[in-house]
Amino acid sequence: MKFLPDALFTRILDALPVAVVVATMPDARIRYSNHAFDSLLGRPSGRFRSARQLIASACVHERQKALLRQHWDVSLWRRDGEGVSVVPDIEIDIRGGDGQVRTALHCGLILHEQKLAVAICKDITRLKRDSLLFKEFAFLDPLTGIANRRGLEEHWRDATSGPQQRRLAFLMLDLDGFKPINDTHGHLVGDAVLCTVAKRLKRVVRDSDLVCRLGGDEFGLLLDVPGKLERMDDICQRIVDLVGEPIVLADRTVHVTTSMGACIYPEQAADLHQLLQRADLALYEIKKSRKGQWRWWAPTREGAAGRLVSKDGAPSRLPGVGLSARPVPGD
Incomplete structure (x- = not known):
């Protein structure tokens, strides 16, 4: 099945400030990505042909890759379902085409009848940086x-x-x-x-x-x-x-x-x-x-x-530890 959103739908998705990518199930083939997604990845549209390739190439940390595969591939794409399944929020680090690492909050939907997977990412790099600066200031x-x-x-x-x-x-x-x-x-x-x-x-x-x-x-x-x-x-x-x-x-x-x-x-x-x-x-x-x-x-x-x-006037001792860990002259 070839997935081509109509012009109005494409304009709406391209106007969104969050990254959106759509893949067909169960082959995980990417059919569409909006401008925010291409900007987040720092790659031209169509650079990644499948979601599996995207996860393997763009995600920085192996632990995050495994978590994404668990939610998308194992838990959902290989499972029969009806209606809509929700992929929970996952914080991931993405290496863009310029070599810079950005942090994104990732979530998604599985539309089982339509055999579509929709991934949504919001760039929170600045928010994370501000949070770290606040933590440094506060702690x-x-x-x-x-x-x-x-x-x-x-x-x-x-x-x-x-x-x-x-x-x-x-x-x-x-x-x-x-x-x-x-x-x-x-x-x-x-x-x-x-x-x-x-x-x-x-x-x-x-x-x-x-x-x-x-x-x-x-x-x-x-x-x-x-x-x-x-x-x-x-x-x-x-x-x-x-x-x-x-x-x-x-x-x-x-x-x-x-x-x-x-x-x-x-x-x-x-x-x-x-x-x-x-x-x-x-x-x-x-x-x-x-x-x-x-x-x-x-x-x-x-x-x-x-x-x-101690209460009885004698030094009180923990197992292996006395009143002082080092004898003090004059005691």
Whole structure:
């Protein structure tokens, strides 16, 4: 069957701001594409003879190709049906004739009696770019480029929304000796120090972990806890050592160290708010006793000396983790 839309129908389709392509079933042969489709693909009309060729040549990612084939080929073209079947929205990346990659929102219809498949694509490249820019503005710290508090909350939601509960550690860092740097060398040097610390922290963690700036000279790390809790000792020590290395700037060298408070989810905290609150309490205690070290939060009451103790006065221990992951001089 030869498919030729009449002149009026063609004018309507060519005037639409969305891309439309029509193929016959079951051979998937493309019979018509409108101007918006040809513009989206950056190819002359008739460049692709079949939908299968179009998917194979234009789509960038194999996962998206497989998803398109599943919806069109496997699920619909090889299935007997009546009336109209709807192909759901799929976001795809398309490489045009100019080599540029564009993002499109794709959907479609199967007209079973007419043996026609109609694919519709809307170019959302600018929308995606604007969305990414907004996300950067909303979730990233403008000075260091790492996550801010909103970014931490977003990462937390992603990390805790899966079917299996993940064991997470939050390390809250406060820079020791940062204020004298600002006072002595000025805020431009102080900003350079913060940026350097952020880069060093990102070197310590995996891609699945998060480094964030909580404000001022406070940073946070949200990490997947290793199988053996003792490995957290190594991570904490690497952080302390790395932050404490001299920071060489254009015309001077400065030094800072870091103190850390840590807490583990879900054993020690029920949610993000409690996780941060208890890591902050542990940070407060370690800065009182010995800066440049770290301490784990534990169920506490404040004793006469203001130290962290358990309800019965003895150190409280997690399996494999003590009151502090590193013995603190003076404890």
